[in-house]
Amino acid sequence: MQGQETATNTIKNAIAATTRALSGKHDLQVEFSGRNSQNDIVSLPDFFDEPSPEILSLVRGQADHAALLIRYHDTYIHQKQRPMQAANAALFDSLEEIRVEALGSQDMEGVKQNLYHRFELQSMQQALNQGDIPLVEKIKLQARKTVQDLPIPDFLANSISEKSKEVKSAIPILKKMREHIADQQEFASLTIELIDVITQVSAKGEPDKKSEKQNKDSAENNDAQESSEQQEDTENFVSGDDTNKQSERMT
Secondary structure, three states: OHHHHHHHHHHHHHHHHHHHHHHOOOOOEEEEOOOOOEOOEEEEOOOOOOOOHHHHHHHHHHHHHHHHHHHHOOHHHHHHHOOOOHHHHHHHHHHHHHHHHHHHOOOOHHHHHHHHHHHHHHHHHHOOOOOOOOHHHHHHHHHHHHOOOOOOOHHHHOOOOOOOHHHHHHHHHHHHHHOOOOOHHHHHHHHHHHHHHHHHHHHOOOOOOOOHHHHHHHHHHHHHHHHHHHHHHHHHHHHOOOOOOOOOOOO
């Protein structure tokens, strides 16, 4: 029993050391608790016996994914560019994770394999039916293939073999995104463009649908206008004019 515990601890220590090295933070705290990772703590699935190859691949994939997010993801840039509409925001988040994984595994075949096994196991857990897979999942699969250069698992391969008009329209932009995986700002801008194109193609160009770019531009214009009004109120206050004007900032 003690020998088995020692072997398990050796595996955990090796995974923790690799995670710190990959993240670029040698003081990173790595724990095996199964909880969600927070701030500077990476939490991985726990195991008590020597893990099976499948479990080990999952844990390593989770560790590499978390480490690469710490190393290559800028939260400020992400939140600034993130769409307001919930479904678009979810796709935006997923594509950013794909960017980070693609960037961090470019010249590291072992990391790439770990991330692939994580992706494969998660796809199984989602129980996706390739005969009726949602559009967003098809876009993510195509992004895995085009941006991250990962193979599509056999049980999902047919889902993008016959590409829908939305997926076809996304491929040229995904190829551009592949060229900018090291530039989060540019990648995010291309992701917004991708979302707009998919929305327009899906809606057949209905004029009453605003694009994400238009929504964000409108929000920024409102911010600028309210900032100007706030400055005017301040000037009026200093000069003794009407002080009852108030402007509310958008959150």
